Amino acid sequence: MSTTTPSRPWYCVDRLVDEYVRIAVSQDGGNDLRMLKALKIVRSILVIAAIGTISIYALYLGADPTLVAGLSLPSLAAYAGVEAADYGALVQGFREAQAKSQSTDDTEGS
Secondary structure (H helix, E strand, O other): OOOOOOOOOOOOHHHHOOOOOHHHHOOOOOHHHHHHHHHHHHHHHHHHHHHHHHHHHHHHHHOOHHHHHHHHHHHHHHHHHHHHHHHHHHHHHHHHHHHHHHHEEEEEEE
16 A cells, blocks of 8 residues: 655654654545644653653762762653654645645646
């Protein structure tokens, strides 16, 4: 079912983009993807703030700064990378779904 287009950026995971396109086309015309996009942004902010808060609190309690930095920085980097890839696929899927709906609207109007 994969409908990979050559215009997809390299950082977009094809499987995720195809899933987001399927969601957008099969359901509420993209409203679900808009909500999912907003929830992903809020979730990212909360998780990153939580990791930062826990790290600062651990330093406040007297934890070894090398240990805290060694655990928190890779965690933040890995989480941000996963979220960026997922968000990129979401945006690409939303764009492809919009293009698909516009092309069907154009063919119906002819």
